[in-house]
Amino acid sequence: MTARHAxxxxxxxxxxxVLAVGSPRAxxxxxxxxxxxxxxxxxxxxxxxxVPIAGYAFYVALLTAGYYYNLTFVQLGLIDLxxxxxxxxxxxxxxxxxxxxxxxxxxxxxxxxxxxxxxxSRDLRVKLRGLTAVAAVQLALTVLAPLLRTxxxxxxxxxxxxxxxxxxxxxxxxxxxxxxxxxxxxxAAAVPAGLAFFxxxxxxxxxxxxxxxxxxxxxxxxxxxxxxxxxxxxxxLVDRLAGQQAQFGPGRYTRPPASTASTAVFALAVAAxxxxxxxxxxxxxxxxxxxxxxxxSWQSPDLGVRIFIAVAHVVGAAMAGVLYTAFDWRWLxxxxxxxxxFTHLLYTFHLxxxxxxxxxxxxxxxxxxxxxxxxxLNFALxxxxxxxxxxxxxxxxxxxxxxxxxxxxxxxxxxxxxAADVPLLTHLRYVDxxxxxxxxxxxxxxxxxRVRALARQEPS
Amino acid sequence: MTLExxxxxxxxxxxxxxDGADAGVARLVLSGDHRLDATDEAVIVGDATVTIxxxxxxxxxxxxxxxxxxxxGTVRARVTQIAGTLTVGxxxxxxxxxHIGGTYTIHPDAEVxxxxxxxxxxxxxxxxxxxxxxxxxxxxxxxxxxxxxxxxRRNLDTIARAVARHPVVTATVGALLTITAxxxxxxxxxxxxxxxxxxxxxxVGVIVAALGVVAxxxxxxxxxxxxxxxxxxxxxxxxxxxxxxxxGAVPIVGDAVVGFIALSGVGAVVVTYxxxxxxxxxxxxx
Numbered sequence: 001m002t003a004r005h006a007x008x009x010x011x012x013x014x015x016x017x018v019l020a021v022g023s024p025r026a027x028x029x030x031x032x033x034x035x036x037x038x039x040x041x042x043x044x045x046x047x048x049x050x051v052p053i054a055g056y057a058f059y060v061a062l063l064t065a066g067y068y069y070n071l072t073f074v075q076l077g078l079i080d081l082x083x084x085x086x087x088x089x090x091x092x093x094x095x096x097x098x099x100x101x102x103x104x105x106x107x108x109x110x111x112x113x114x115x116x117x118x119x120x121s122r123d124l125r126v127k128l129r130g131l132t133a134v135a136a137v138q139l140a141l142t143v144l145a146p147l148l149r150t151x152x153x154x155x156x157x158x159x160x161x162x163x164x165x166x167x168x169x170x171x172x173x174x175x176x177x178x179x180x181x182x183x184x185x186x187x188a189a190a191v192p193a194g195l196a197f198f199x200x201x202x203x204x205x206x207x208x209x210x211x212x213x214x215x216x217x218x219x220x221x222x223x224x225x226x227x228x229x230x231x232x233x234x235x236x237l238v239d240r241l242a243g244q245q246a247q248f249g250p251g252r253y254t255r256p257p258a259s260t261a262s263t264a265v266f267a268l269a270v271a272a273x274x275x276x277x278x279x280x281x282x283x284x285x286x287x288x289x290x291x292x293x294x295x296x297s298w299q300s301p302d303l304g305v306r307i308f309i310a311v312a313h314v315v316g317a318a319m320a321g322v323l324y325t326a327f328d329w330r331w332l333x334x335x336x337x338x339x340x341x342f343t344h345l346l347y348t349f350h351l352x353x354x355x356x357x358x359x360x361x362x363x364x365x366x367x368x369x370x371x372x373x374x375x376x377l378n379f380a381l382x383x384x385x386x387x388x389x390x391x392x393x394x395x396x397x398x399x400x401x402x403x404x405x406x407x408x409x410x411x412x413x414x415x416x417x418x419a420a421d422v423p424l425l426t427h428l429r430y431v432d433x434x435x436x437x438x439x440x441x442x443x444x445x446x447x448x449x450r451v452r453a454l455a456r457q458e459p460s
Numbered sequence: 461m462t463l464e465x466x467x468x469x470x471x472x473x474x475x476x477x478x479d480g481a482d483a484g485v486a487r488l489v490l491s492g493d494h495r496l497d498a499t500d501e502a503v504i505v506g507d508a509t510v511t512i513x514x515x516x517x518x519x520x521x522x523x524x525x526x527x528x529x530x531x532x533g534t535v536r537a538r539v540t541q542i543a544g545t546l547t548v549g550x551x552x553x554x555x556x557x558x559h560i561g562g563t564y565t566i567h568p569d570a571e572v573x574x575x576x577x578x579x580x581x582x583x584x585x586x587x588x589x590x591x592x593x594x595x596x597x598x599x600x601x602x603x604x605x606x607x608x609x610x611x612x613r614r615n616l617d618t619i620a621r622a623v624a625r626h627p628v629v630t631a632t633v634g635a636l637l638t639i640t641a642x643x644x645x646x647x648x649x650x651x652x653x654x655x656x657x658x659x660x661x662x663x664v665g666v667i668v669a670a671l672g673v674v675a676x677x678x679x680x681x682x683x684x685x686x687x688x689x690x691x692x693x694x695x696x697x698x699x700x701x702x703x704x705x706x707x708g709a710v711p712i713v714g715d716a717v718v719g720f721i722a723l724s725g726v727g728a729v730v731v732t733y734x735x736x737x738x739x740x741x742x743x744x745x746x
Contacts, residue, residue, distance in 0.1 A: 183744045255745055322632040326741035335636070342640065346647065353650075360490060362643050369639070 040181045051240045055179035056188065062131075063192035063379065064199075065223070066172050071200045073142065073216065074100070074165070078158065080207050081145065088151055094415045096155060100162045101408035105400040107166025112396025115170055121392040122249075124178050124242035127171050128231035134168040135227055139220045146210045166400075173395035176383040177249040178241060183325070185252065189379035190321025193372060197313035201298065201306050251384040251391075253329075261385040266394060268445075269385060272333055273402035275438055276374045279340050281410035283431040284367075287347065290424060297364035305361065312365050316372025324380055332377050334442050339370035341435035348428050378403065465506055466642065468525035468542050470659055472504050473649050475540055479521055486650075489527075505529050505544065514551045524562065548572070598701040605674040605681075605697035606690040615735030616693070619675035622728035622739040629741060631720055634672070634727030641665060665726075671734070672725015676700055 044052050078100070082093035120126040141161050148154050180188040204212050230238055253261040287293050300306055323332050343366045350359050382398035383391060417427050469488075476486060487499060490506040495513055502520045503510070508527045512518060516533035524541040531539065532549040538556040539546075541564060548554065550569035557566075559577045566572065608616050623630050645661045648654035674697055681689075681696025704721065707714040731739040 252744065319632050319636055322629055323636070325744070326626070326629040326632075328742055339640070342644065346643075349647065349650070358492075360488075362646075366640070366643060 039187055040184045041187070051237060052179075052181075052244065054237065055241050055244065056184075059175050059179040059188060060191045060195075062172055062175065064195045065219075066168065067192055067196035067375075068199055069138070069216070070165070071196060072204065072212070073145075074161070076207055077145070077209055077212065078161075081148065081209055082151075082154055085209065086148065086151055086154055088154070091415060091419065092151070094411055096158050097411060098408050099155070100158050100165075101404040101411075103159055103162035104165040104169070105404045105408075107163050108169045108396040108400040108404070109393075111167050112170035112392040112394075112400075115174070115392030115396075116389060121170075121174055121177075122245060122388050124245070125231065125238060127175065127178075128227065128238065130167060130171045132224065132227040132231045134164045134171065135220065135224045137164045138168075139217060139224055142213050142216050142220065145213050169399050170392045170396040173379070173382055173399060174391045176380070177251070177386075177388055177391050178245045179248070181248045182250075182252045182255075182384070185380045185384060186321040186324030186376070189324065189376045190317040193320070193375035193379060194314035194317030197317075197368075197372065197375070198310045201310035201313060205306075245388055249388040249391075251386050253385055254387045266385050266398075269329075269381060270398055270401050272442070273374070273378065273381070273398065274406045275434075276333075276336055276340070277402050277406035278410045279344075279431060279435050279438070280371065280374070281407045282414055282434075283340075283344055283347070283428060289418070293347070293359060293363070296359055297361070308361060309364055309368055312368040313372050316369040317376050319369075320373045320376035324376060329377065329381055329384070330442075330446055332373060334446070336370060336374045336377065337435070337438045337442050339366060339373060341432070341439040343367045343370055344428060344432045344435050348425065348432055351425050351428065465526055466646065467662065469504070469506070469646065470649050470655065470662065471542060472523040472525050472540070473652065474655055475523065476502055476504075476521065477652055477655070479538060488650075512552075514549070594702065594705050598698045601670060601674055601677070601701055602694040602698040604670070605677055606694040608674060609678060609690040609693040612735070613689075615732075616675050616678045618732045618735040618738055619672070619725075619728045620679040622732050623672075623676060623724045624679060626728075626731075626739060626741060627720075627724050630727035630731060630739075631724035632727065633731055634723035634725065637730060638665075638723060638726060668729050669722055669726050671729050672722065672727075673697070673700060673704075675728060675735070676721055676725055 041053070041056060044056075078097065079093055082088045082096060083090060088096075115121045115127075120130070137160065141157060141164070144157065148157055176185060176188065229235075251261060253259065253265075295301075297305060297309060320332065323335070343363070346363050346366060350363060378399065382395045385398075386394040414427070473486070486502040486504055488504045488506060489508040489510055491508050493509045495511045496503065496516060496518065498516055499518060500520055502523070503518070504523045504525060506526050509529075510527065511530045512522075512533040512535065514532040517536065518533065519536045521537040522529070522531075522535055522539045524539070524544045524546050526544040528545045528547070529541075530547045530549065531552045531554065533551075534553040536555050538558055539554050540558045540560065541562045542560045543562040545562060546564040548557070548564070548566040548570045550567040552567070552570045552572075554570070554572045556574040556576065557572045559575075605616075641661065642665075645658045645665075648658040648661070674693075677697030677700040678693045679696070680700050681692035681694070684692050684695055686692040686695060700721075704718050707718050728739070729735065
């Protein structure tokens with residue numbers, strides 16, 4: 001770090017009204033004038049601080065690759081593998097996916113708690129070793145995937161995959177504390193959120209597990225080697241990166257004088273994000289099964305449409321990054337719920353009035369915006385609600401419960417409704433109801449929190 | 461869908477309800493090249509190329525708000541052209557043709573039972589018209605700017621400060637609000653019941669956008685070597701409006717600059733609560 005950075009006074013966060021967009025503060029204008037709200041990365045590049053820049057690059061590459069793998073291989077590939085190649089029924093594939101989600105959740109929480117208890121969360125080298133092991137096992141699993149012949153083998157494969165995902169989640173998410181300063185976290189979360197979906201929207205166009213597994217293996221093999229070198233060979237680069245946590249580590253909402261990341265707030269965040277993921281998978285699973293929608297958007301034969309979707313992901317993530325940086329995270333949450341409610345309203349309206357007409361691109365467009373928003377929030381929020389002593393647990397619980405448990409539960413509900421022959425419109429009506437409820441509930445909760453804060457301030 | 465299409469879409473929906481058609485069903489064709497089959501629904505042609513073939517009979521009204529429409533078949537209801545290009549072929553049979561705007565050619569053999577025309581401005585040179593329109597907009601906004609400089613100077617200053625200090629944040633907020641608000645307004649218009657709300661929303665949006673442009677112009681005016689502040693603001697606003705119009709002619713880069721200025725203006729107006737309070741982003745440690 002240069003002296004310029006070291007001597008800058010820390011601009012302390014103050015607890016401010018969540019309803020106020022911003023509160024006037026005398027020092028704020030001065031700080032803004034000095035740093036211009038600029039990314040730390042810009043200063044780092046200007047000062048040629050290559051070590052932290054390498055940290056950024058590593059974090060972004062890691063999360064992009066990890067999330068892309070999850071979006072394609074885990075979410076698309078496994079269903080294809082089970083139902084089309086192994087001839088399993090739809091419900092048994094879903095059962096396997098449910099096992100995947102639950103095992104990933106259990107391993108992740110156990111891993112996260114262990115990381116915090118044993119101090120591994122604070123040791124970059126240990127985390128790198130864990131990541132190397134995860135990447136190596138996943139490489140092996142990727143190569144093995146096209147060779148699977150029996151449902152039993154598939155189950156074993158899925159359990160092993162779930163275990164690596166479980167270990168991988170708290171490890172990768174907690175890298176943010178080592179590598180990304182608080183000011184840049186919205187940006188650092190937006191880049192992988194945008195890029196992973198961007199690539200996934202364009203490749204693979206047609207799902208063929210052999211081809212995909214070969215391509216992934218070719219990309220992953222050198223990455224595993226690089227990771228192994230970084231993790232096991234003594235290196236100045238890793239030592240210096242490991243030293244950054246003292247400065248970068250404490251999350252945005254845990255900094256003195258007023259930490260706003262109490263356990264209650266964290267629990268609320270988990271509940272809210274759980275609701276987001278739940279609504280998304282619940283509605284989306286059925287939409288994905290509706291050919292008219294999926295063939296005019298995500299799986300359109302028209303490359304232009306897919307490019308539109310890919311670019312919308314990037315634009316949405318960039319917006320989310322800016323908003324996350326400039327506003328309280330709860331505002332972003334309000335937007336996520338709002339966008340989801342609006343998306344479902346659009347889809348339901350289209351279903352009711354013009355089910356046979358070509359759906360306009362605004363439908364997937366708004367959907368993509370909502371997805372980009374919550375993905376960015378998911379990457380940035382958990383590290384920002386944790387200190388270096390709680391980051392393993394909070395990342396694991398946050399991502400595990402909000403992401404995996406929600407997907408698991410909503411998959412079950414969506415399948416049950418499918419099996420019970422509930423028509424799409426009825427199904428979406430429940431999703432709509434849920435989305436509207438949350439749209440109303442979040443601003444009310446924010447308002448109630450403000451009332452409570454004011455009531456406490458009142459002199460007794 | 462382009463922004464210019466939105467008011468025409470609203471107008472067409474309004475006409476649709478007043479025409480007393482079965483308003484619950486309307487087919488909106490926004491893009492691509494289509495040949496219409498027989499349909500009971502009213503048809504609204506946006507930025508698309510639509511052909512009604514010779515053997516097709518359509519009982520419902522057709523609204524042309526953009527793009528290119530060719531009618532060779534039979535339309536048993538009213539065809540309304542608000543904008544775009546309409547071509548009526550020799551075999552066409554149309555119950556009524558109502559022309560409000562746009563260009564049309566009608567084959568002499570075509571059977572058009574009734575023709576009404578609400579000609580707003582035909583015969584005038586289009587270039588002259590656009591120059592006059594630009595001068596009107598620039599003059600109006602400059603007058604508003606001068607007035608606000610006089611009565612609400614602090615608000616203008618606050619909005620201008622927000623765009624200058626936080627261009628990225630204000631542009632992002634503006635972009636997000638514009639995207640969602642526009643889709644919401646179109647969506648509301650399609651419910652038909654909410655058309656008035658939709659028009660009101662569009663009006664509010666135009667006012668907010670205008671206020672943003674005025675604030676930008678106010679900022680620009682402060683850089684001009686003019687002594688009297690409200691004259692400076694008026695000059696800044698007028699030159700900004702003209703500059704935006706000229707920039708719009710430059711492909712891609714021009715559009716990007718115009719979009720950025722407009723969206724950051726909208727965002728700044730919103731995050732400063734119409735300029736009543738300064739905008740401060742959430743404080744972050746370095």
